[in-house]
Amino acid sequence: MKIAFTICSNNYLSQAKTLGDSLITHNPDYKFVIGLCDTKNDSIDYSFFSPHEILEVKNIGIQNLGWMINNYNIIELNTAAKPFYLQYFCATYPDLDMAFYFDPDIYIYNSFSYLEKELEQNQILLTPHITSPIPFDSLFPGENLFLNYGIYNLGFIGIKPSEEVDKMLSWWAERLATDCFINACEGKFVDQLPMNFVPIFYNHVKILKHLGLNMAYWNLHERTLGLKDNEYTVNEEYPLIFFHFSSLKPDKPFAPISPLFRTKNMEAIPYLSTLMKEYAAVLLKNKYSELRTISCTYIIQRQEYLKKQLQQEPFIKRMARKVKKAAPSFFNNMISSYAKLS
Numbered sequence: 001m002k003i004a005f006t007i008c009s010n011n012y013l014s015q016a017k018t019l020g021d022s023l024i025t026h027n028p029d030y031k032f033v034i035g036l037c038d039t040k041n042d043s044i045d046y047s048f049f050s051p052h053e054i055l056e057v058k059n060i061g062i063q064n065l066g067w068m069i070n071n072y073n074i075i076e077l078n079t080a081a082k083p084f085y086l087q088y089f090c091a092t093y094p095d096l097d098m099a100f101y102f103d104p105d106i107y108i109y110n111s112f113s114y115l116e117k118e119l120e121q122n123q124i125l126l127t128p129h130i131t132s133p134i135p136f137d138s139l140f141p142g143e144n145l146f147l148n149y150g151i152y153n154l155g156f157i158g159i160k161p162s163e164e165v166d167k168m169l170s171w172w173a174e175r176l177a178t179d180c181f182i183n184a185c186e187g188k189f190v191d192q193l194p195m196n197f198v199p200i201f202y203n204h205v206k207i208l209k210h211l212g213l214n215m216a217y218w219n220l221h222e223r224t225l226g227l228k229d230n231e232y233t234v235n236e237e238y239p240l241i242f243f244h245f246s247s248l249k250p251d252k253p254f255a256p257i258s259p260l261f262r263t264k265n266m267e268a269i270p271y272l273s274t275l276m277k278e279y280a281a282v283l284l285k286n287k288y289s290e291l292r293t294i295s296c297t298y299i300i301q302r303q304e305y306l307k308k309q310l311q312q313e314p315f316i317k318r319m320a321r322k323v324k325k326a327a328p329s330f331f332n333n334m335i336s337s338y339a340k341l342s
Contacts, residue, residue, distance in 0.1 A: 007035035008104040009296040014288040015104035020052040022108040039297040060088040064177045069298045070305040079190040080180035083173040103155035110241045123204035125158035127214040132222045139262035148184040150192030216244035225271035250280035
């Protein structure tokens, strides 16, 4: 049995359906599952996502889910669920041969024959953000960015069930259950930074350098799209297997990622502009505009929890926290005022 899955809240279901449809088109022998990190909403017709299965996160047995909901924002919560879904699939399907996770904003362009072949000799597959040096300049992104946010992009991971994989998933899940925060200053970035250790801690790990895997805006310095026999290629050598459309908004597909982004005009890049326009059109067709505005039930629950916690906080502690928060602005204003007088 082969499983591919994604994780999202209701507001990202358009991307999830788009991913699933593209995946099944090229890999019809896979079961595709949408892990819903949310509760089902009465305003959504979930039959629209058929034949893909919708599996709510509350049904996969995460013991710490209540704490996670109260303490994680929407990105932290969705990424924290990843190892738990993989554990669920391994435990639920004894005949599981392999499982692939993909971020919902990915689109599949080819078969997984290459990935399946790699799993014949390996048990864990990872894709690095980049596979070659980036020009050393002030533009975005630079190599140091990945030291803060992870060498490997966890928009993808592949596993073959085994004792070694069970150990890795338990280790990963233990950390994400209480420490899946966005705080680069403390060496934390959701599920990605722990993965830096996986090739060191565990065996049978393969770092895939196939340039047709996980192509995205952050590795455009080393990858150029082409077209051969009506199929997209990368650097005229690799078939494009999947593209990661991270941060893309279909109403503004060519909006700059950053003012310092090294690829200033993606709309002018041959084939890339076509790729982005095609993807944006499918998202809009798959109810992107309707679904994107739906709030995540768990985030609403978290906001209510935090509000209640603040109301119960002792007055002195609450005032001290407010003063601490305001202090930098206060002193910055003093310095600015002094500078104007000097």
